[in-house]
Amino acid sequence: MSEAEAESGALELERFGFFISPLTPPDVPDVLICSVDPRFKIATLVGALSSKKTPISTLTLSRWLFLVARGLSSARPIRPPAVYRRITVVGADVFVRRLAGIGAETFSCDSSTPLPPGCYALFLGDKFYPHPIGQKMPRLCFTETEPAWTAPDDDFRASYRMNNPVPDNLATDARKRDCGLCCFTGRPSDCITWVIPPLLCGAVSPPAFALERCLCLDNVFTISSDLLQAYQDNRIAADPQDGYRIVAFGELCHPPLLDRLRSLPTSGRFWHASLTWALSVRFTGCDIGFRDTPIADRLIEELSWEGARMIPKGSKWSTAAGKEAIRTFLWARAGCPLPSGGEEGWDTPPQLPSDTTSSPSDRADHSDQGKEFTVSQHSVRLTMIPWILFYTSWIGLSFFFVGFCTALSRMMHQ
Known part of the structure; x- marks a missing residue:
């Protein structure tokens, strides 16, 4: 892969919506594994690899996912009938991604065939596989x-x-x-x-x-x-x-x-423990977001009050928190206001060019699922500001008009 292609891939991955932990491979990861909260359909990145550097089958991947979660009491080995399916995600809030689509093609969890590039989640039938996130191992080398x-x-x-x-x-x-x-x-x-x-x-x-x-x-x-x-x-x-x-x-x-x-x-036994530690350091994904969320929130406030029209430059905006603040701010500014009817009837916010790994056919299979979104507090705040200014101006003009008419009436009576 040429340097230009690598740079393009990195840009696409950033637009995809996830920030890969700085401890993951420097090569652009193209196999992404997510765990999805079935209640809120929130996608969390739990693994990222470059298929060019580390080809991996679903059989090996299933075992590795169990290893990094084995410290949790609820973890259990991943075995059939569990399958992997491609998913599409979109931005929803600061370091938050929502499920937007599910591919129809399934990949058995015990296949020895290398897994093609894509963003995947585990399923049991049409339901998300209840696989725990995280482990007790330290994420330090x-x-x-x-x-x-x-x-x-x-x-x-x-x-x-x-x-x-x-x-x-x-x-x-x-x-x-x-x-x-x-x-x-x-x-x-x-x-x-x-x-x-x-x-x-x-x-x-x-x-x-x-x-x-x-x-x-x-x-x-x-x-x-x-x-x-x-x-x-x-x-x-x-x-x-x-x-x-x-x-x-x-x-x-x-x-x-x-x-x-x-x-x-x-x-x-020692090599097994070494592999488990290495996976907890190098394979796990978006842990950086939980540390940088407060920083990103403050930067979004700064963008909101300054009314940014151009993407700002500088060292603080080149960090993970800064990039996430810009991404969330632009997504919110282009989003749709919250209608009076509650969640039902929300317009779908413009989708980021997020799925660099799922095929168009996969997205088409479940297009209706792409209409389930959360309008973040940032989106609501940004879309309310123009209305607040409008109503404030209207009230001010009303008071001015009433005062002018009153003064005019008094002059005529004199």
Whole structure:
């Protein structure tokens, strides 16, 4: 894909209505997974990947979605008759997207065929699949999380910090097992690192590993020194349930990776935990919105009072909150006022060029569903301002006219 095409794709994705978490791949994601609240039909992004960099089947995707939600008591494995269907969404409010259409084509949740680009949600028949959102795993990479669990220097756990060398006896055994070759590339290397840093073992959920269980050969491996930072940033992982297939999130500056882990451990429990952590960091989607919503609200107020006619420029408008404020403001300004009949009879607000992944036939299949929208408080406020000004002016003119007539009458009587 050329640079121009990539830039165009990024623009289309922004118009699509979601802001991808900055921890997701730098490549433009074209496989988006949403969870839809069936009561309000609110779509929440729970996963984003680039199919060109990480081809994924629905079978693998279903397992990954379960992994990132497994920390919740209501989570359960995704199995047939659950299916994936394409959906179309439109903007509704600050970091809020509403379902606008559902495609007719279904994709079985246990297929080994790569999932084509699109925006999808899970269904059971014609109903949304009750799959929970979120997980108890921290959305931080090993590098960022390690200081939170840093033990005092006089604590025995301090020797097992992520950046500290692996104990000599484990390092020697790992080099012997791996034949001195990087497990990701097959190149010679003397660098040995942890699969799960022992100091973070208590943060792995589920299951939590005792520190003593982490000090074993299965929890260390040989890696090229130029890949160490990428691994500690959770940009590389191996999937034990897929034959230890290597998964890379984003571009890596190194020779090509192997298809599968070169040296296999006797147990995959640490690699399984590593993959779960990597997915919670790199696969999950629009968590940024919940942090930036108040900022976006304030920027919308600024746009509203200034009566912006052009898209403003500047550093604060180039942030996720700034872009979302502009998007919401323009959507609201072009929206329709709230009629007296309540929600029924609302005119459909102009749809953003939002669905860069669903086909026209998919949208046509459920065109009636596109008429269910929420007019946000911003839309209502913006559309009421002209009426308030009109009625205020009319009342002022009425008082002036009455006063003028009264004065004129008094002059005539004199």
